[in-house]
Amino acid sequence: MSRASSVDVDEIGVRLHEADNVVVAFRDLGEGATAGGLTLRRAVPRGHKVATAAIAVGEPVRKYNQIIGFATTAIEPGDHVHTHNVEFKAFERDYAPGSDVTATDMVPEAERATFQGIVRADGRVATRNYLGILTSVNCSATAAKLIADQFRRPGLLDAFPNVDGVVALTHGTGCGMAADGEGLAVLQRTLTGYAEHPNFAGFLLLGLGCEVNQISGVADEWSIDPSTPVATMTIQEQGGTAATVRAGVAALQAMLPAANDVSRTTVPASELVLGLNCGGSDAYSGITANPALGAAVDLLVRHGGTAVLGETPEIYGAEHLLTRRAVSREVADRLVERIRWWEKYTADNDGSMDNNPSPGNKAGGLTTILEKSLGAVAKGGTTNLTAVYRYAEKVTDKGFTFMDTPGYDPVSVTGIVAGGATVMCFTTGRGSVLGCKPTPSLKLATNTEMYTRMAEDMDLNCGVIADGAASVQDVGRELFELILETASGRRTLSEELGFGQEEFVPWQLGAVM
Structure with a gap:
């Protein structure tokens, strides 16, 4: 196995470990340039690797004192090392569970850093204060965005300076999928995580009505503090898109006073x-x-x-x-x-x-x-x-x-x-x-x-x-x-x-x- 050269490579870039057989160029290097005891055999762009030792076909290329690939052709000192002469191959790694576990040097509680956060009624700590619109299915995405757009109109949020905004989070799924299994579970877990996120002061969950990812199936699993305002509706029950937008705007407007009633501590x-x-x-x-x-x-x-x-x-x-x-x-x-x-x-x-x-x-x-x-x-x-x-x-x-x-x-x-x-x-x-x-x-x-x-x-x-x-x-x-x-x-x-x-x-x- 090749070993890293001992030449000084500071003029080229950086060697990240003494056992490495490549260095990282910190500037564009031209073919024929001489630096750090090496002559560049071809141009090497900034950020790319230069060989500092001969690496035979099949031998590992090492960076960070770890294997990053294997030579596909013979590599000489001064060569540009990249996709043209290195390949990925799987190899065994020693997982050694827990072998590097150490005691963490914790800062005494009285000396720990602080920040100015928003403490919710249930003790969760927020860094932002939004109202959200979550969608159960892509079919309700446009209606959700139309609702959020209304709150971007000048003056609508002026009376609520502690509210960071109203955001519609839409996605491309929610139907055309199995009614159980991993796909639906991942989507519902994601929506649940956002619904329970401390940075939301309240939200509207909006669906179409006939989708696989039914609103009731999602919301029933949520663990939300009773003080958090939540509204749910479907476009089909509301009577269409325009009616849904009106109802959605009204629901979120009703949440604004409570959402604004926060302070940072x-x-x-x-x-x-x-x-x-x-x-x-x-x-x-x-x-x-x-x-x-x-x-x-x-x-x-x-x-x-x-x-x-x-x-x-x-x-x-x-x-x-x-x-x-x-x-x-x-x-x-x-x-x-x-x-x-x-x-x-x-x-x-x-x-x-x-x-x-x-x-x-x-x-x-x-x-x-x-x-x-x-x-x-x-x-x-x-x-x-x-x-x-x-x-x-x-x-x-x-x-x-x-x-x-x-x-x-x-x-x-x-x-x-x-x-x-x-x-x-x-x-x-x-x-x-x-x-x-x-x-x-x-x-x-x-x-x-x-x-x-x-x-x-x-x-x-x-x-x-x-x-x-x-x-x-x-x-x-x-x-x-x-x-x-x-x-x-x-x-x-x-x-x-x-x-x-x-x-x-x-x-x-x-x-x-």
């Missing part, structure tokens, strides 16, 4: 549930924004809070780093079971786990799902893994947790918010734009070039780490403070732009009938 950071997601990743993701978010997660956990990592396909190949941190064999086994489910799921659909990364990820320097996952898992920091949840399942455990979600960002984030996330952090290298009402979403840029180009979408530039202007821990502390400010009401850029309504996308499983 000082609450401990232990009440926060932080969602973690990445999208439009690049090679910088695993070097800057994701580790910085991981450092913020470690701080939040030390202060008694909760973090939820998702995107199961994007921990594939790195899941052994999480099972080693699992607090019990049961937690580790639940994660591995989800990995096995995804392997079967992709195989049944004639796919591969390596269908992710996307073309944009590859253009940004990510070669295989193994490499992408090793960078993505850094969002989870270093503390113990306390629980593993199904998609949209309510998160009840404190500390660092995991939820089984797809890698497709809107679907993943929808599940995490349904689980109870009250702030979302979203890292991106290529420049993803996403919001997730009723939860505020912070966008974290992995590199300064993209941050500068998309400054009106990005809340924090983690690219300063690669620029040498700050450390991972420095940015992690800055991010932790920004999370607390956001939870206290500071609006994110995606909120200012109006994102968060169209990005509600429940995971659709099962046959469309």
Whole structure:
């Protein structure tokens, strides 16, 4: 097996571990350039990998001191290492459940951070205060949006300054599906999570009337405080679309005085549930924004809070780093079971786990799902893994947790918010734009070039780490403070732009009938 070269590669970029046989270029490198004792055999774009040692056909390519793929051709020092000479192959990983569990250095309660939250009557703590319109089926989507549109008219909400808005969360399913089974269960679990979300002060549940996902079947399972106003109606019972819009507007207007009757008070950071997601990743993701978010997660956990990592396909190949941190064999086994489910799921659909990364990820320097996952898992920091949840399942455990979600960002984030996330952090290298009402979403840029180009979408530039202007821990502390400010009401850029309504996308499983 090839070993990493000992040459100084600072002039090229960064070696992430001394055992690696590649480094990441931090600038565009031309063919024939000499740097760090290496001569570049072909041009290497910024963010891509350069070999620092010979790698024979079939031997592993190592980054983060982990296998990210296997050489398909002989690779020489100075070669560009990417999809043209590296392939994904499955290989055995040592899960060693619980072997890396450590005692968490908790901050004494009297010294823990706080934020200004909204405490509901039943004790739940909100970071935002919306009225919502949930739809049981796609057939009621247009009516729901027409109702929400009425509340965007100038002056309608002026008398209710504590209400953040009225949001319609529509989706593309709810009928043409089996009347029982996983597909319906996932949709109902998602709707339940939003109905019970503390960031909703009240809501309207709107259906057509004849759909598989009947309103009564959904609402009967909800555990909602009696003080929370709830209205339900169907278009068929109301007598059509126009009548439904009138009735829906009236129902929500009646909720506004109670929804407005809130104030923010000082609450401990232990009440926060932080969602973690990445999208439009690049090679910088695993070097800057994701580790910085991981450092913020470690701080939040030390202060008694909760973090939820998702995107199961994007921990594939790195899941052994999480099972080693699992607090019990049961937690580790639940994660591995989800990995096995995804392997079967992709195989049944004639796919591969390596269908992710996307073309944009590859253009940004990510070669295989193994490499992408090793960078993505850094969002989870270093503390113990306390629980593993199904998609949209309510998160009840404190500390660092995991939820089984797809890698497709809107679907993943929808599940995490349904689980109870009250702030979302979203890292991106290529420049993803996403919001997730009723939860505020912070966008974290992995590199300064993209941050500068998309400054009106990005809340924090983690690219300063690669620029040498700050450390991972420095940015992690800055991010932790920004999370607390956001939870206290500071609006994110995606909120200012109006994102968060169209990005509600429940995971659709099962046959469309």
